[in-house]
Amino acid sequence: MVTKFYQHILALAFAINVINENPKILPNVTLGFHICDSYYDAKLTYHTTVELVCKLHRFVPNYKCDTQKNLIAIIGALVFDVSFHMADILHLYKIPQLTYGSFAKELIDTTQVPFVYNMVLSEAHQHLGIVRLLQHFRWTWVGLFAVDSDSGDHFLHAIELLFSNNGICSAFTQRITSQGHTFTNKEIGRFELHKYANDPKARAVVLYGETMTYLLLNTIISLSFPELKLDPSFTKVWILTAQIDVAVTPLLRRWDFEFFQGTISFAIHSNEPQGFQTFLQNRNPYSPQGDGFLRDFWEQVFECSLPNSLGLMEDNDDERCSGEEKLERVPSSVFEMAMSGHSYSIYTAVHAIAHALHAMCTFRTKHQGTLCSTGLELQNLQPWQLHLFLQGILFNNSAGEKVSFDDHGEFVPSFDIMNIYIFPNNSFLKTEVGRVVPHALEGEQFIINEDLIMWHRKFNQVVPISVCSDSCPPGQQKKKEEGKKFCCFSCDLCPEGKFSNQTNLKECFKCPEDQYPNKNRDRCTPKVITYLSYEDSLGISLTSAALSFSLITALVLKTFIRHKDTPIVIANNRDLTYALLISLLLCFLCSLLFLGQPRKLTCLLRQSAFGLIFSLAVSCVLAKTITVVVAFMATKPGSSMRKWVGKRLANSIVFSCSMIQAGICMVWLATSPPFPDMDIHSQTTEIVMECNEGSVLMFYLVLGYLGLLAIISFTVAFLARKLPDTFNEAKFITFSMLLFCSVWVSFVPTYLSTKGKYMVAVEIFSILGSSAGLLCCIFSPKCYIIIMRPELNSKEQLIKRKF
Known part of the structure; x- marks a missing residue:
């Protein structure tokens, strides 16, 4: 279990409770929910999605039965591949799907797009944010690790095109298996990984995937290449995409994540709703309230045992859980008390569905004279009827933020840029150092405050350099090296009559006709007017x-x-x-x-x-x-x-x-x-x-x-x-x-x-x-x-x- 993901469930439950307790939204109606896990498996994803649609335990695909569940909308999923497989089924029934994991919407069939709503920005905005971040620190020689999947293919294609258009080169590209339980990968061999690690020029590395990709990479390095942790050339600035949470599983809890220290992570924008901290602190395994996930979560987080349904203890060496354990004392990589971006997206998605449902009921009451505030009327509602109201919703959630969807079915938040400093106990300090706001005014779409960034301790708080070749100073121009990428170059003095007053110019400028370049050829000096005078x-x-x-x-x-x-x-x-x-x-x-x-x-x-x-x-x-x-x-x-x-x-x-x-x-x-x-x-x-x-x-x-x-x-x-x-x-x-x-x-x-x-x-x-x-x-x-x-x-x- 990735224990940090339990917060996603709690965010869902918390949002449902907030809505059910609010008399202004769907009065006399109690919303419920059902949670399914796909285990990152395509076959199981399709199977579970069809089960959600149909009441029967046995079902026939493409057959619509009269015993359908009263399903209004589905929230999910965290991973692109799972969301993609879900959309294959849900769009046939026109059931609204609100995704809370960032992905490239252009990979979905255009016939499915009207029924998919993104609670986070499209990956295209994240790609531009990565490029702006690299340009800000002048990192032009960058490594790429990507999950081996369709979304990973799309990421590499899109990011390398942006790299090429913005003067950035990929130092290397490595694929990581998308199977979370697999600890071997033929594409990551000892020689290949050492080749990347021993490139001291590629200090910045972008990791694309999801949390299991991050955990798998750590597993590979820790098990197969422990010596890399002592190798100074393997000290990198890791840039994580928004799908990745810095998390650990029980098996990795004691492992060292120090080489991810100073990570810069893109994160879905989050805002703490009122009452969420209290809701988390009230979690107790001995509480009579039903929570099928809490028992396993509690035992893994606190490394203790709970009695079974008969009141007997399991035969293991763990201590008995007292129920007085405090979640706030758990390392951040195990469980985070602050609401994460994904949890906030789930929380907002629940409110969006509730407000759309409320708007639909209000409309029917005014124009059709029927009341849908009763459970009987709600059972007669069809999911496809919700789309018109989802597309037009506009409200402020309990966190005080405006919620609406644009013409592309995307919630219009932003990406936060976080700096993560990991401590020896795998707890971490997460600091917001910037933001990507695509719909802001020009010049405010990318904001970064590098003074707040804590780099890896081996960098001694000096901004690392990640370039193939040192910058050509003013007065020189770049000269391409045969057989190498355009980021690798040498520097030549500007030709006679030309100058450069900038760094890394491909070609020097020609001075105006009445000026000439100085000795260093970094500026132009006015020519002296001369003639053969009597005074010479x-x-x-x-x-x-x-x-x-x-x-x-x-x-x-x-x-x-x-x-x-x-x-x-x-x-x-x-x-x-x-x-x-x-x-x-x-x-x-x-x-x-x-x-x-x-x-x-x-x-x-x-x-x-x-x-x-x-x-x-x-x-x-x-x-x-x-x-x-x-x-x-x-x-x-x-x-x-x-x-x-x-x-x-x-x-x-x-x-x-x-x-x-x-x-x-x-x-x-x-x-x-x-x-x-x-x-x-x-x-x-x-x-x-x-x-x-x-x-x-x-x-x-x-x-x-x-x-x-x-x-x-x-x-x-x-x-x-x-x-x-x-x-x-x-x-x-x-x-x-x-x-x-x-x-x-x-x-x-x-x-x-x-x-x-x-x-x-x-x-x-x-x-x-x-x-x-x-x-x-x-x-x-x-x-x-x-x-x-x-x-x-x-x-x-x-x-x-x-x-």
């Missing part, structure tokens, strides 16, 4: 170089103007020299347009000015080279080149070459001009303010044309390098154009490989380097003679000297 160390260096070279060029120009009538200045085409020096001066100064914050005007000017001025400079060099070549060719007798000698040729070359570049720049500015832009992608931590070239093709066309002029100048100068040195500067032009071409050839790959403000710095450096090369290679030999060796700056010396 690099900007200061380039500005200093540009101004220095500009000053040198100006000094060289001043020197040549001062010595404009000297042979060396006249011999090298004075006008072209002035034009070249002015263009070089402008080249140095135009590099300053690339410094500072890009604006619309500077973006329009910088590339076009650079292209035009450099074209002018290279055109002057080309004109000087061609002039030298033509001059020497014209010295030959009868040469036709004499007509080309003079300023006309040089001016034509400079003008035409410059106009071509001017035309390219005008097309560029007219079609796709440069404009200020922000580059937010090239640099990770910076937003680069730059001038967008508009048309990249036109930009490289300008550079290409400059390159073409430079190559032509280099080629002509190279071919003229062996002409007499007296009036020939082709050798110096060759060196200058070689340097010029080298700078701009190396510019293209360098420019393309750099980012941000350094691209601008590369272009400025190329401008300064190529301009300085022209200045130094072409004018340094002449300045040396003019300034350092003025005695050589004469026509006679120039004719004699080769330099």
Whole structure:
């Protein structure tokens, strides 16, 4: 006997007494009841149910006899399978069935549903409560034990689907036989159970079934694996479903249930009716009131013997029961004085039937003029007539709670979440730590107060961890491990440009375009707006170089103007020299347009000015080279080149070459001009303010044309390098154009490989380097003679000297 279940009988008897003593409900009518036990056997359940319906001791199934008992409704059962078998018979007779054990109503045939009323919430709400509990404590690696039955199959299917949808994994799944008297199970072998026990990661274990499932699991562990009680890895947080009562049988009373210490149990909501404690305390085996269960219950609870009907004692070693024993002194696992959830459901079910019956009688009295307050009238009532009134009942029971059924035939209570702390004597302290209220407002459907929970002593009051893999901290993302469930993963640092500010993210977030992830990649930091400014160390260096070279060029120009009538200045085409020096001066100064914050005007000017001025400079060099070549060719007798000698040729070359570049720049500015832009992608931590070239093709066309002029100048100068040195500067032009071409050839790959403000710095450096090369290679030999060796700056010396 599971002695705790005796309270279910007492709750039924107590409810019947309360109703019979209440003159406001069914006056002059005394309700009675009949109790049957199915012993968890399907065949016996069907047999007993048919016996309840029919008066005959011998009966024929599917045959309705006239000698039926006056049965109005049936309350039961505790276990789903029993309720299911009962419904198979009862729905044929349309007898109301009020179940007080939680089960999945969807497993019942739809034709039976209108005749079944649940005094507890459907299991679907309990499943959601389990998931919310696991999510609250962040338990994602959870073991499952389930009774081996249809309800167990449904539970595993439903809960694993919820697990998958809510980021939870089942570490293992184990079935337990549904036969309460069987102590062996082929599916629970030594190796399998040890495999589960030795998984220190699966600290949370859900046990689904009923009380006998709980007792059987304890039996298996205690008999077959007693060493597990000493194994620290087998210290679990047991989560029990509402069908399970923490109870013991006489055989298990002395056994140790310590490994269930700190259990979290879902329980049917209960409320203590007034007078129930007194009713329990008045139980006495020597009382003349008939109670066929009390004798066995009393002997097993107090481990004593009662005299038989003849007043003789049984031949055993137990002491004689005095009748003065107190139920409140019995351990809670043996018998509980507080009304349990199942007992409260029975108590409420009795009141529901009585109020429905009273409502039906009242209706018949008002509308049919017949009184059903007599036993004779009640005998004529049919069970199917009660359904309409059961569906519409609404009353407050003696515990002060409102009772009604919803559209699905379910009483609308809640699940209490209890924490059970078991003591060495198998008594326990049961504390309500939360509640599942499905019909409450959003945010109030699941309530838990973890501060009230007393965990297993081996956890040292620290919330246990039940995860397959440690959480990935902010800044990292989960990486699935091949061949394992999704709850088992490793952690990788967020990729470049992404961050995570939460734990266990499957994929990191991308920072906004104007931000970048910090070093730990757990947040985004605003990018710094940058450009090549005059205040930067690099900007200061380039500005200093540009101004220095500009000053040198100006000094060289001043020197040549001062010595404009000297042979060396006249011999090298004075006008072209002035034009070249002015263009070089402008080249140095135009590099300053690339410094500072890009604006619309500077973006329009910088590339076009650079292209035009450099074209002018290279055109002057080309004109000087061609002039030298033509001059020497014209010295030959009868040469036709004499007509080309003079300023006309040089001016034509400079003008035409410059106009071509001017035309390219005008097309560029007219079609796709440069404009200020922000580059937010090239640099990770910076937003680069730059001038967008508009048309990249036109930009490289300008550079290409400059390159073409430079190559032509280099080629002509190279071919003229062996002409007499007296009036020939082709050798110096060759060196200058070689340097010029080298700078701009190396510019293209360098420019393309750099980012941000350094691209601008590369272009400025190329401008300064190529301009300085022209200045130094072409004018340094002449300045040396003019300034350092003025005695050589004469026509006679120039004719004699080769330099």
